[in-house]
Amino acid sequence: MAEPAVAVMAHHEEEDHAHHGPEGWLKYLWSTDHKVIAMQYMFTGMFMALIGGFMAYVFRMQLAFPGINVPGFGMVSPGEYNALVTNHGTLMIFWVAMPVLLAAFGNYLIPLMVGADDMVFPKINRLSFQIFFLSTIVILASLVVEGGGFAGAWTAYPPLSANETYNLTPLGSTLWVVGVGLEFVAFLLGGINFITTLMNSRAPGMRAFDVPIVVWMIVVASILFMLSVGPLLAGAIMLIFDQTLGTGFFDPATGGDPILWQHLFWFFGHPEVYVVLLPAIGVVAEIITTFARKKLFGYRIVIFTIVATGVLSFFVWAHHQFIAGIDPRMANIFTVTTLLISVPIAEMCFVYIATLYGGSIRLTTPMLWALAFIAEFLIGGVTGIFLGAAGADIYFHDTYFVLAHFHYTFFPIAIIGTFAAFSYWFPKMFGKMMDERLGKWHFWLTIIPFNFIFIPLFVLGMGGQHRRIYNYAHFPELAIPWFQNMRIVATVSLLVMLAAQLIFFYNCYKSWRRGQKAPRNPWRANSLEWTTESPPPHGNWRPDELPVVYRGPYEYSVPDRDDDYWPQSEPDGRGAR
Amino acid sequence: MRPIATTRAATGIATGKLAVWWVLASEVVIFGGLLASYVMFRLGHPEWADAAALTNTKIGAFNTLVLLTSSLTAVLAHQAAERGNGRLAARYLYMTIGGAATFIGVKTYEWWYEISHGYTITSNGFWAFYYSAAGLHAFHVIAGAVIMAVVARDAARNLELHRVELIGIYWHFVDIVWIFLFPLLYIAK
Numbered sequence: 091m092a093e094p095a096v097a098v099m100a101h102h103e104e105e106d107h108a109h110h111g112p113e114g115w116l117k118y119l120w121s122t123d124h125k126v127i128a129m130q131y132m133f134t135g136m137f138m139a140l141i142g143g144f145m146a147y148v149f150r151m152q153l154a155f156p157g158i159n160v161p162g163f164g165m166v167s168p169g170e171y172n173a174l175v176t177n178h179g180t181l182m183i184f185w186v187a188m189p190v191l192l193a194a195f196g197n198y199l200i201p202l203m204v205g206a207d208d209m210v211f212p213k214i215n216r217l218s219f220q221i222f223f224l225s226t227i228v229i230l231a232s233l234v235v236e237g238g239g240f241a242g243a244w245t246a247y248p249p250l251s252a253n254e255t256y257n258l259t260p261l262g263s264t265l266w267v268v269g270v271g272l273e274f275v276a277f278l279l280g281g282i283n284f285i286t287t288l289m290n291s292r293a294p295g296m297r298a299f300d301v302p303i304v305v306w307m308i309v310v311a312s313i314l315f316m317l318s319v320g321p322l323l324a325g326a327i328m329l330i331f332d333q334t335l336g337t338g339f340f341d342p343a344t345g346g347d348p349i350l351w352q353h354l355f356w357f358f359g360h361p362e363v364y365v366v367l368l369p370a371i372g373v374v375a376e377i378i379t380t381f382a383r384k385k386l387f388g389y390r391i392v393i394f395t396i397v398a399t400g401v402l403s404f405f406v407w408a409h410h411q412f413i414a415g416i417d418p419r420m421a422n423i424f425t426v427t428t429l430l431i432s433v434p435i436a437e438m439c440f441v442y443i444a445t446l447y448g449g450s451i452r453l454t455t456p457m458l459w460a461l462a463f464i465a466e467f468l469i470g471g472v473t474g475i476f477l478g479a480a481g482a483d484i485y486f487h488d489t490y491f492v493l494a495h496f497h498y499t500f501f502p503i504a505i506i507g508t509f510a511a512f513s514y515w516f517p518k519m520f521g522k523m524m525d526e527r528l529g530k531w532h533f534w535l536t537i538i539p540f541n542f543i544f545i546p547l548f549v550l551g552m553g554g555q556h557r558r559i560y561n562y563a564h565f566p567e568l569a570i571p572w573f574q575n576m577r578i579v580a581t582v583s584l585l586v587m588l589a590a591q592l593i594f595f596y597n598c599y600k601s602w603r604r605g606q607k608a609p610r611n612p613w614r615a616n617s618l619e620w621t622t623e624s625p626p627p628h629g630n631w632r633p634d635e636l637p638v639v640y641r642g643p644y645e646y647s648v649p650d651r652d653d654d655y656w657p658q659s660e661p662d663g664r665g666a667r
Numbered sequence: 668m669r670p671i672a673t674t675r676a677a678t679g680i681a682t683g684k685l686a687v688w689w690v691l692a693s694e695v696v697i698f699g700g701l702l703a704s705y706v707m708f709r710l711g712h713p714e715w716a717d718a719a720a721l722t723n724t725k726i727g728a729f730n731t732l733v734l735l736t737s738s739l740t741a742v743l744a745h746q747a748a749e750r751g752n753g754r755l756a757a758r759y760l761y762m763t764i765g766g767a768a769t770f771i772g773v774k775t776y777e778w779w780y781e782i783s784h785g786y787t788i789t790s791n792g793f794w795a796f797y798y799s800a801a802g803l804h805a806f807h808v809i810a811g812a813v814i815m816a817v818v819a820r821d822a823a824r825n826l827e828l829h830r831v832e833l834i835g836i837y838w839h840f841v842d843i844v845w846i847f848l849f850p851l852l853y854i855a856k
Contacts, residue, residue, distance in 0.1 A: 290682045
């Protein structure tokens with residue numbers, strides 16, 4: 091999985107400054123350059139996305155056509171089905187959304203956007219990727235060990251996860267916890283680097299409110315992650331002890347409390363939603379300001395809003411546990427906080443729409459992705475209101491409605507957000523322009539099937555279809571032909587969407603090989619990464635050309651200027667700040 | 668060679684020190700989650716007091732004293748490093764490592780005694796938390812001592828003297844965690 095990164099970077103390096111240290115491909119394995127580490131994270135994440143997508147293909151085929159011999163996989167046994175859905179969720183969140191959105195784009199963009207030559211701790215950055223890579227090997231190994239992969243859902247609720255006599259995957263479940271735990275350690279190390287780099291290494295003249303929104307978002311997300319993951323890391327150690335030593339933390343049979351795990355998991359799990367949401371929403375801010383040629387509406391308000399969202403996100407976790415036997419008075423409190431948190435998120439959507447209003451909009455591929463993010467995430471957010479209210483959630487809990495809701499949030503975040511960012515910064519990362527025509531085909535052939543996968547699932551959920559069923563034919567009262575047709579629609583749409591990704595890979599390959607050479611600033615954008623070469627050399631700028639900042643990042647269409655953009659580093663004659 | 672980024676200090680706080688404080692922030696929530704779980708459990712299980720009564724408060728108190736003293740020598744090492752006296756700083760750091768070794772030695776004896784009397788991590792919920800929390804803390808003591816040995820070796824040659832303060836900050840944190848663990852696991856019977 092490191093191969094593509096090696097190949098791509100090898101191409102760059104020919105033009106770059108001389109490196110010190112090991113030669114050949116080892117150079118890329120041991121590189122401390124933040125751009126190389128970003129590529130390592132990105133290609134590992136994309137590889138894992140292919141595995142996660144393949145898992146979705148296998149279990150959706152089983153749901154639509156029960157008992158089918160799935161091409162490329164074979165018959166799906168009930169145990170395999172459970173392992174597939176469990177690890178699809180685990181991989182897509184911890185090994186796709188996190189490494190690509192947070193780690194890859196965080197690593198790539200933070201030093202470039204704050205005008206630094208690298209992260210403050212390049213070696214810790216490399217260590218972070220190495221631990222992450224180790225976690226990748228562990229989680230992949232957990233799928234193929236004897237007994238099969240862990241099959242107790244990505245939330246790993248005990249007692250199922252705590253005792254091998256219940257889950258029947260003695261090795262798989264322990265490796266699963268170890269892999270997730272290692273991944274957390276990797277992101278803690280990376281997060282410390284991100285936060286410290288933003289705080290300390292900004293270019294001269296760059297004040298807190300001159301920092302592009304996406305950098306703010308990634309750093310706030312890193313802080314949220316750091317402050318929420320600790321209890322779950324402790325919980326992971328306790329769970330490993332339960333599994334391997336037979337301690338009594340979570341398993342009631344040995345005196346434990348399974349609800350405690352739910353609290354530890356969701357105290358992390360809900361802020362985690364915002365950990366991955368914030369980078370995506372930040373990417374969208376960069377793209378819509380660039381392609382609407384307009385200043386971001388309410389820059390400071392957006393920043394205060396993310397901080398408020400972050401604080402509030404620590405007080406909503408029990409809305410995942412409304413039917414777990416928690417005190418109904420507690421459920422009321424968590425209903426109120428959950429509905430409250432929709433206010434700042436809705437506000438961010440309004441801010442973006444206000445930014446678009448009156449702009450001179452260019453519908454490039456990245457802009458299409460960014461607009462789709464707002465539209466699709468809105469559906470995810472609005473359906474969340476139903477689930478946040480305890481009364482409605484008791485009916486919807488564990489139905490396909492929940493599943494469709496969180497895919498309408500996570501798909502825009504992890505897939506739409508990633509494609510938006512990737513197509514926007516592709517010219518900077520690889521020095522070539524992407525093919526717009528192929529990009530738009532890929533966009534439409536991803537977005538339309540996506541809606542046809544999950545809108546039927548909302549309908550299934552409202553009809554009371556339970557989400558953890560391997561074969562509906564086993565449950566005559568649930569096996570309604572019309573609902574089965576809905577499942578077939580969803581599965582066929584998934585096949586179309588997966589096939590459309592071939593366009594994306596072909597576009598990447600074609601643009602990289604034969605694409606038009608990208609200038610420094612192809613989008614005529616303001617932030618600092620566009621002032622250096624595409625792709626940037628080792629050290630990002632020549633040491634004597636490191637940028638100095640004179641203004642904020644969103645000065646588009648300023649009256650009385652010839653250009654409709656005003657780079658952050660362009661002197662205005664009033665001297666440095 | 669360090670990147671230019673590492674040498675900048677827009678906040679006015681040295682980058683290394685800033686990072687150590689963020690490391691501590693992430694550690695606080697790890698121990699916080701574990702101890703909050705313990706406290707919630709303990710409130711629901713008054714019978715754990717019987718198990719807690721079996722822990723040896725005197726040995727715990729002795730170890731508390733050892734750790735507090737090792738924090739003192741860490742401060743003296745920082746003071747020496749501030750004056751540019753790397754050899755003296757290294758000597759104080761080695762004394763701190765000695766404190767860590769004493770702490771771990773005493774802990775080993777204590778655990779050996781308890782395990783040989785049949786109180787193991789699977790005995791009941793109290794012992795599960797007792798060994799997990801103290802074990803996680805002991806892991807931090809050992810890791811801190813190893814890093815301190817590296818820092819001390821450099822400091823003796825007057826290299827990277829600013830790191831003496833950084834490892835000291837971490838060491839005080841390890842100390843403070845024990846200040847929470849000692850009453851929770853030993854004194855509260």
